[in-house]
Amino acid sequence: MEQYLDSITESAGRIADALRTGPLDAPVRACPGWDLAELGRHIGYIHRWARLATLHGARPADDDIEAPPPAGDLADWVEQGAAALNSVFAGLDPATPTWHPFPVAKVAAVWPRRQASETLIHAWDAQDAVGGSRSLDPAMASDGIAEYFEVIVPRIISRTDRVAPKGTIEVTSTDTGLRLVVVSDSTGVLLEPTATPEASLSGSATELALA
Numbered sequence: 001m002e003q004y005l006d007s008i009t010e011s012a013g014r015i016a017d018a019l020r021t022g023p024l025d026a027p028v029r030a031c032p033g034w035d036l037a038e039l040g041r042h043i044g045y046i047h048r049w050a051r052l053a054t055l056h057g058a059r060p061a062d063d064d065i066e067a068p069p070p071a072g073d074l075a076d077w078v079e080q081g082a083a084a085l086n087s088v089f090a091g092l093d094p095a096t097p098t099w100h101p102f103p104v105a106k107v108a109a110v111w112p113r114r115q116a117s118e119t120l121i122h123a124w125d126a127q128d129a130v131g132g133s134r135s136l137d138p139a140m141a142s143d144g145i146a147e148y149f150e151v152i153v154p155r156i157i158s159r160t161d162r163v164a165p166k167g168t169i170e171v172t173s174t175d176t177g178l179r180l181v182v183v184s185d186s187t188g189v190l191l192e193p194t195a196t197p198e199a200s201l202s203g204s205a206t207e208l209a210l211a
Contacts, residue, residue, distance in 0.1 A: 001094065004112035005086045007140045011116075011123035012082030015043060018126035019075040026129040030121075036129045040074035043122050047081035047115065051088050054111050057098045085115060103154045114151065117144040121209065141205035142178040145171065146191075148209075149182050153189050164189055170197035173205040 024037040031039065045065055052060035069077050094109035102110060120140050127134045149171075157164055164184045171180040183192045201208070 001089070001092070001109075001112055003140070004116040005089055007116040007137065008082050008086055008089075008112075008119050010137075011119040012043070012047075012078055014123040015040065015119070015126045016075040016079045018123075018130045018132060019078065021130050021132065023130070024071050024074075028125050028129050030125050030128075036126060037071040037074060039122060039126055039129070040071075040078055041068045043119060044068055044074065044078045044081045046118060047078075047085045050111055050115050051081075051085045053099060054085075054088050054092065054108060059099060059101070082119070089115075101155065102151050103158045104151055110151065113143070113147055116140060117147050120144060124210065136206040136209055138173075138176050138205040141209040142173050142176040144209050145173070145178060145205065146180060149180060149189065149191060157189070168192075168195050168198050170200040171208065172200065172202040173208055174202055176205045178205065 018036060019040050022036065024035065024040075026036045028034040028036060028039050034042070045068065048065050049060050052064055068074065089112045092108050092112070094107065094112075096108040098106055098108045098111070100106060100110050100114075102114070104110060117140075120136060121144070124134050124136055126132075153164065156162060166184055166186075168181060168183045171182060172178065179193070180191055181193050181195045181197055183190050183195050201211075203211070
């Protein structure tokens with residue numbers, strides 16, 4: 001748990017630094033149509049939304065989320081939202097039943113991990129937008145890769161009409177030792193370490209997480 005809280009704080013700080021550096025209308029390459037200010041509004045909203053969902057074990061209503069401030073005040077708003085989120089996560093029992101929108105076990109442990117991954121990637125986005133130093137912590141990037149296949153891919157499939165390609169792929173991080181064998185078949189997308197891969201994907205944890 002602690003590594004997720006630390007990562008959220010660090011990543012939110014990097015986003016806030018980018019917002020203070022600007023320009024706020026800098027485009028965000030990985031999110032077509034967004035500029036840096038929109039990214040700040042997004043992550044600030046998501047942190048507040050996840051905090052309420054964790055506290056109450058239910059989907060928050062849009063009206064319950066604090067409206068973002070003027071663009072020039074977004075940096076402080078982002079840091080405040082991350083701190084409030086972590087204050088809830090700090091006292092969390094990971095096994096506590098909860099609500100979340102992902103087709104995995106409805107336990108509270110999903111939330112800190114999800115928000116750490118979300119904030120980590122958007123910190124890279126923010127720094128990329130302003131031409132700053134872009135980096136991902138390799139350990140957190142590795143965890144985010146696993147979370148992508150465990151949580152996000154099933155979510156994408158469940159909420160859209162997309163059909164996952166069928167097959168088995170091995171995903172290997174060259175700098176952290178991560179190895180995943182992802183099986184996609186008629187039952188869904190699962191991690192099966194003993195399955196025989198038909199294809200492979202390898203790279204640094206940062207390269208894989210960004211991909």
